[in-house]
Amino acid sequence: MAAKAQDMTAMLKDMMGAFPVDTKAMDDAFKTTATLNEKLSGVALEAAEKSTEISAKWTKDTLTKLAEMSKAKAEPADYAKSMTEFASAQAEVTAENMAAFAEIAKKVQMDTVELMMAAGKDFSEDATAAVKKATNDATAAAKKASTAAAK
Numbered sequence: 001m002a003a004k005a006q007d008m009t010a011m012l013k014d015m016m017g018a019f020p021v022d023t024k025a026m027d028d029a030f031k032t033t034a035t036l037n038e039k040l041s042g043v044a045l046e047a048a049e050k051s052t053e054i055s056a057k058w059t060k061d062t063l064t065k066l067a068e069m070s071k072a073k074a075e076p077a078d079y080a081k082s083m084t085e086f087a088s089a090q091a092e093v094t095a096e097n098m099a100a101f102a103e104i105a106k107k108v109q110m111d112t113v114e115l116m117m118a119a120g121k122d123f124s125e126d127a128t129a130a131v132k133k134a135t136n137d138a139t140a141a142a143k144k145a146s147t148a149a150a151k
Contacts, residue, residue, distance in 0.1 A: 028126045036119040043111045050104050058097050065089055
């Protein structure tokens with residue numbers, strides 16, 4: 001009876017040893033996630049940088065035009081003309097800058113979709129590799145356990 005208990009213990013020990021935690025699969029998944037986060041952060045930071053450049057240029061141009069508009073004029077009609085020119089220029093610049101912001105948003109969206117699709121492929125490959133390894137390990141453990149039990 002004691003010999004049978006030891007055999008069972010040895011068999012269970014062999015089976016449990018064949019199912020170790022696959023730290024490489026976890027490392028790969030972590031690295032894939034970290035890489036994705038780094039790339040997504042890069043997309044966001046690039047968009048923020050470009051948006052800031054547009055905003056800064058827009059502000060500088062507006063201040064320059066305001067300074068020109070606020071200069072003393074010889075005739076009262078010149079003030080109205082100056083304000084009309086400023087408003088017209090601002091409408092044009094606003095349209096241009098809004099289009100530039102839209103292009104940034106469009107690029108962020110395209111880059112994000114591209115990264116998510118690539119990450120999905122990477123995660124799928126990592127998961128497939130982990131499942132394949134686990135299946136192989138389980139098959140080997142089952143064979144080893146059945147061989148040990150047969151003895």
